[in-house]
Amino acid sequence: MIRLHHVPGSRSMRVLWLLEELGLTAELQNWSLVDGSLRSPDFRALSPAGRIPALEVDGRSIFESGAIVQYLTERENRLAPLPGDPERIDFLEWINFAETQANIIQALNIHHIFLRPETARSVALMKLDTKRLAVTARALNAHLEGKKSLLSSGFSAADCMMGFNIEALFRFLSEGDYPAVVAYRDAMMARPAYQRALARGGEDEIYTRDFYELPDA
Ligand SMILES: N[C@@H](CCC(=O)N[C@@H](CS)C(=O)NCC(=O)O)C(=O)O
Structure with missing residues (x-):
């Protein structure tokens, strides 16, 4: 079982998209950036700084999107050049x-x-x-x-x-x-994998405008 702790429109999209590219099936657990739940002991046990994403996989929880992305590519041996590769x-x-x-x-x-x-x-x-x-x-x-x-x-x-x-x-x-x-x-x-991730992940919850102008000083 793989479970992604997710907020639509946040950095967890990185992981959701990669899971789709790799053809891995994951359960999604949605959280909110604004209701205080990311500071709860339950969530901090998964991600100690209280940040999204966290991924439960292979009997543990991984935090930091870069670490998750790197771990998944190494686990699947796909979509990343290995150590020793010039890239x-x-x-x-x-x-x-x-x-x-x-x-x-x-x-x-x-x-x-x-x-x-x-x-x-x-x-x-x-x-x-x-x-x-x-x-x-x-x-x-x-x-x-x-x-x-x-x-x-x-x-x-x-x-x-x-x-x-x-x-x-x-x-x-x-x-x-x-x-x-x-x-x-x-x-x-x-x-297609991005579009599937978007459809699964839900509507962006962060932005309500297309563009944010700088306010006058
Ligand atoms: N370096 C971390 C940053 C994670 C992060 O800051 N995530 C945001 C959502 S995009 C978050 O959880 N914000 C909640 C907060 O700052 O309290 C990663 O890449 O996973």
Whole structure:
């Protein structure tokens, strides 16, 4: 039995998408980011920092999406270059890059969506994080020019690590500035496994707007 602890629209999409790509069947247990349940002892026994995702598999619980993605590819011996393969370093770089970018998205989510009252927000920090996100998007765009996937050898689990980022990036950045990322996002989202994951995982619970403008200072 494999059980994924999940919030629709969150980083658990990375794992849900990879499970679909690997043809692994998992039970889903849904949680909420806002009702305090992620701080409960039951959930903290699965993920000590109280973060989504956690995956119950092979008699234990694994936390951290990057660790889960890496573990599943090694367990199945698919969708990742093995140690010793010249692309192994690229694979490790991109799965960790995805998390660097996701952390900035998360900071912007907190400012734009979760932090209330609005007067508690720092517009200076929102501007800074938008610029920091743009740096990562420019790097990603440059890397993806002329490519269909992060690794030159083709689709891999590193692409699944982008599974939360590609839906969230353009809530804060203009699509027109990053054409290679937009083409990549559209191609990834058109994959049958991505669509199955989306259908199973449920509607995004984080965003209520297509785009979040920076407030005036
Ligand atoms: N590095 C962790 C980050 C996990 C994370 O922050 N997940 C978010 C959802 S996308 C979460 O659980 N947020 C709840 C909180 O910050 O309290 C991972 O990749 O699994």
